[in-house]
Amino acid sequence: MNKYLFYPGCSMPRSARPYYDSLMAIKDDIQIDLDEIDDWNCCGATEYWSVHQLKAHALVGRNLALAQQKANGSNTLVAGCSACYLNLAKTANYMRDDPQLNRQITEALAAGGLSYTAGSLEIRHLLDIIYNDVGLETIRSRVVRPLTGLRVAPYYGCMIVRPDPDNRYGNPEYPTALDKLMEVLGATVIDFPQKTHCCSGHMTQISPDVAYELLHRLISGADRYEADMMVTLCPMCQLNLDAYQGDMNTYYNTDYYMPVLYFTQLMGLAFGHDAKELGIGREFVDARFALAKIGVEVPAEDSPAQPKPRRRKKEQGLPMPRMGEEEQ
Amino acid sequence: MSAMPQVGTDLKPISYLEEVSRATPGNSRLEMCIQCGTCGGSCPSSQDMDHTPRQLFAMIRANMREAVLASNTPWYCVSCYYCTVRCPQEIHITDIMYTLKSMAVAAGQYKETVGADLSRTFVGYVDNYGRSYELGLATRLYLRHSPLNILSKATMGLGLLTRDRLDFTPQKINNLEQLQSILNRAEQIEEATA
Numbered sequence: 171m172n173k174y175l176f177y178p179g180c181s182m183p184r185s186a187r188p189y190y191d192s193l194m195a196i197k198d199d200i201q202i203d204l205d206e207i208d209d210w211n212c213c214g215a216t217e218y219w220s221v222h223q224l225k226a227h228a229l230v231g232r233n234l235a236l237a238q239q240k241a242n243g244s245n246t247l248v249a250g251c252s253a254c255y256l257n258l259a260k261t262a263n264y265m266r267d268d269p270q271l272n273r274q275i276t277e278a279l280a281a282g283g284l285s286y287t288a289g290s291l292e293i294r295h296l297l298d299i300i301y302n303d304v305g306l307e308t309i310r311s312r313v314v315r316p317l318t319g320l321r322v323a324p325y326y327g328c329m330i331v332r333p334d335p336d337n338r339y340g341n342p343e344y345p346t347a348l349d350k351l352m353e354v355l356g357a358t359v360i361d362f363p364q365k366t367h368c369c370s371g372h373m374t375q376i377s378p379d380v381a382y383e384l385l386h387r388l389i390s391g392a393d394r395y396e397a398d399m400m401v402t403l404c405p406m407c408q409l410n411l412d413a414y415q416g417d418m419n420t421y422y423n424t425d426y427y428m429p430v431l432y433f434t435q436l437m438g439l440a441f442g443h444d445a446k447e448l449g450i451g452r453e454f455v456d457a458r459f460a461l462a463k464i465g466v467e468v469p470a471e472d473s474p475a476q477p478k479p480r481r482r483k484k485e486q487g488l489p490m491p492r493m494g495e496e497e498q
Numbered sequence: 499m500s501a502m503p504q505v506g507t508d509l510k511p512i513s514y515l516e517e518v519s520r521a522t523p524g525n526s527r528l529e530m531c532i533q534c535g536t537c538g539g540s541c542p543s544s545q546d547m548d549h550t551p552r553q554l555f556a557m558i559r560a561n562m563r564e565a566v567l568a569s570n571t572p573w574y575c576v577s578c579y580y581c582t583v584r585c586p587q588e589i590h591i592t593d594i595m596y597t598l599k600s601m602a603v604a605a606g607q608y609k610e611t612v613g614a615d616l617s618r619t620f621v622g623y624v625d626n627y628g629r630s631y632e633l634g635l636a637t638r639l640y641l642r643h644s645p646l647n648i649l650s651k652a653t654m655g656l657g658l659l660t661r662d663r664l665d666f667t668p669q670k671i672n673n674l675e676q677l678q679s680i681l682n683r684a685e686q687i688e689e690a691t692a
Contacts, residue, residue: 183669222684224684267524268523274684368576
């Protein structure tokens with residue numbers, strides 16, 4: 171059993187509840203013990219950092235101090251959300267490498283009676299510990315229901331692989347850990363060209379037009395490769411791709427239908443868990459049709475999303491030359 | 499050749515470049531920019547920015563403070579870090595964008611009001627509860643900036659609620675007082691060093 175300190179972050183217990191539920195469902199299968207730190211606070215996302223930088227470091231510093239206090243025999247702090255992971259890593263690294271910033275954050279923490287010893291924790295993303303510590307062989311040995319025939323677009327997004335301060339992923343633009351993990355589960359993995367492109371982050375709130383453009387690049391890219399679904403490892407990416415896909419379709423007059431699940435949900439399915447236990451059916455773009463292809467049934471009443479037949483909108487006006495892949 | 503400005507003397511007021519560089523935690527390497535344009539070429543939202551990052555850095559060097567603060571560029575940064583990992587001079591571009599946003603908020607000089615309001619509202623929730631609160635954040639933002647679209651946004655909120663993916667009330671951490679003491683002290687340090 172590998173022991174870790176665990177930082178869920180604000181999204182996991184809420185908008186990314188299916189991520190959390192599926193992680194809890196599979197953690198015993200892969201023998202990881204996640205010890206949640208007590209009374210953790212927000213990591214600052216990107217918004218806090220846009221107003222106050224030192225305060226944002228102090229905000230994260232409290233989480234680091236609380237994690238260190240926990241001292242459960244592990245010095246690895248794990249986050250499932252890419253933004254949480256990067257913010258925790260950023261502050262931990264700045265405290266380790268920049269004496270002045272370390273002094274300032276230490277002074278701020280002292281005002282709350284806390285302290286963090288720079289360099290004492292290792293900050294890692296959930297995918298990293300599953301891929302590197304648990305390992306592909308252990309995961310392969312747990313698979314009882316291979317995802318044979320399911321075409322998956324592995325989507326990493328940004329903050330897990332960039333700036334990658336401790337060089338854990340090898341390549342900030344072409345990582346492969348999630349690809350290999352999905353292959354071990356039996357899925358057909360497409361070589362997704364947009365795998366590390368941006369999901370538009372906060373632009374869905376600031377300027378939807380920009381957000382729809384970025385979402386369109388990702389979803390049309392996965393569709394062009396005939397992916398049955400995209401698989402993600404970040405709550406922000408999942409929310410943008412899933413909940414805003416309808417708005418994006420309206421904006422572009424398209425009818426893409428691309429379910430987006432968390433990698434832990436697919437691991438759970440391959441390990442033989444029940445779809446409901448894994449939070450499947452709580453996505454906006456219903457994954458049922460894609461999963462039916464591999465014989466996984468999700469009861470209809472558990473799925474509030476309405477099935478939507480896939481059809482292209484009628485062409486208006488004169489026929490125009492189009493890219494070959496789009497014609498289908 | 500005219501006399502070169504003296505480097506490193508305290509007689510000369512610090513340039514805007516130095517100001518931005520100092521306000522960025524760690525070593526931003528901003529002064530290393532060679533104006534190659536890799537940043538703008540790598541940026542997924544540069545076509546909607548008033549200035550590409552490269553242009554903005556040239557403006558910072560030219561002391562064009564007001565124009566920099568008013569630019570929508572930092573607010574349209576999606577924090578994807580493509581520019582940061584591709585920059586041949588290893589400039590911490592994304593971090594500099596955070597600095598420029600915080601400077602614009604502090605000076606009250608920004609034209610991109612949605613982004614600034616989103617950030618400030620977010621900070622308000624974190625300061626008062628310790629955690630972010632999506633429903634409150636979205637509601638306040640839409641009421642202020644796009645009340646006509648509130649219905650379509652409400653549909654999404656309802657969608658999240660029926661999928662048990664949204665809370666009606668914010669979650670508060672237990673030791674909020676401790677967090678606030680830490681943040682207050684950090685703010686004092688921030689002000690003292692500004």
